[in-house]
Amino acid sequence: MKIPKRLNPLIDDGLVDEIICQLKSGKEAQVYMVRCGEFVRCAKVYKEANQRSFKQAVQYQEGRTSRNSRRARAMQKRTHYGQKESEAAWLSAEVDALYRLAAAGVRVPQPYGFIDGVLLMELIIGNDGYAAPRLSEVSFSPEQALEYHGRLINEVVRMLCAGLVHGDLSEFNVLIDDTGPVIIDLPQAVNAAGNNSARMMLARDVNNMRAYFGQYAPELLTTAYDREIWSHYESATLYPEIELTGDFAESTIVADVEDVLKVIDAAQQEEFERRRREQEAREEV
Numbered sequence: 001m002k003i004p005k006r007l008n009p010l011i012d013d014g015l016v017d018e019i020i021c022q023l024k025s026g027k028e029a030q031v032y033m034v035r036c037g038e039f040v041r042c043a044k045v046y047k048e049a050n051q052r053s054f055k056q057a058v059q060y061q062e063g064r065t066s067r068n069s070r071r072a073r074a075m076q077k078r079t080h081y082g083q084k085e086s087e088a089a090w091l092s093a094e095v096d097a098l099y100r101l102a103a104a105g106v107r108v109p110q111p112y113g114f115i116d117g118v119l120l121m122e123l124i125i126g127n128d129g130y131a132a133p134r135l136s137e138v139s140f141s142p143e144q145a146l147e148y149h150g151r152l153i154n155e156v157v158r159m160l161c162a163g164l165v166h167g168d169l170s171e172f173n174v175l176i177d178d179t180g181p182v183i184i185d186l187p188q189a190v191n192a193a194g195n196n197s198a199r200m201m202l203a204r205d206v207n208n209m210r211a212y213f214g215q216y217a218p219e220l221l222t223t224a225y226d227r228e229i230w231s232h233y234e235s236a237t238l239y240p241e242i243e244l245t246g247d248f249a250e251s252t253i254v255a256d257v258e259d260v261l262k263v264i265d266a267a268q269q270e271e272f273e274r275r276r277r278e279q280e281a282r283e284e285v
Contacts, residue, residue: 167188
């Protein structure tokens with residue numbers, strides 16, 4: 001088995017003692033089962049930027065800010081330095097999301113550290129004692145499908161309450177262990193409040209779950225959890241233990257455009273008067 005060069009420094013430093021096997025090769029990373037001392041863990045080795053097929057789409061980058069103003073400007077201008085910093089920010093996004101979501105009670109793998117493009121994290125184990133299967137590899141009865149769909153919708157809600165949307169949730173990035181679903185693959189997670197595509201991504205995540213579990217429980221195919229969840233989020237009534245129904249009726253109330261324009265005009269007039277008073281006060285001085 002060929003060892004990715006990004007794993008070599010961890011082996012040299014004794015952080016990884018043995019590479020047991022490769023678990024997955026995906027669009028942005030390769031995943032290995034590794035031994036770290038007495039523990040068996042998971043090592044996600046991110047591919048170099050020019051080897052990844054999953055591009056850093058603008059819609060995923062929006063809302064990710066840098067505290068360093070020089071770095072932020074360089075990233076925005078896409079200078080050579082900025083591209084390197086953008087790449088580093090992309091690689092660390094999953095680590096940040098994992099810690100944030102784990103603290104919020106979302107079922108994600110426990111992260112143990114991120115070193116030189118390698119994320120060490122908890123290995124999720126299935127009922128047979130081996131690496132847990134993906135959701136796409138598991139069949140369900142109608143009752144089980146309803147239960148697991150409900151649990152994943154609850155996880156989506158917890159994520160949103162923590163300020164994040166997965167952005168790429170499907171049956172291929174949910175693992176099933178002996179206690180239920182575990183959400184994985186989060187490098188593209190977006191800031192719900194700072195990304196204009198967040199609502200669309202949430203709808204896609206939720207509807208992917210609806211389509212998958214709808215194979216086993218067709219009644220799910222008529223639900224509208226995405227719109228119900230986002231409506232609560234926008235009105236600040238969303239909380240982790242909220243009871244959802246899956247039903248959602250669009251408002252039929254037509255906005256009174258004339259009243260809205262009056263409110264805008266009044267605000268503009270108030271701002272004009274405020275500036276006029278400030279100008280007069282400066283002239284008197």
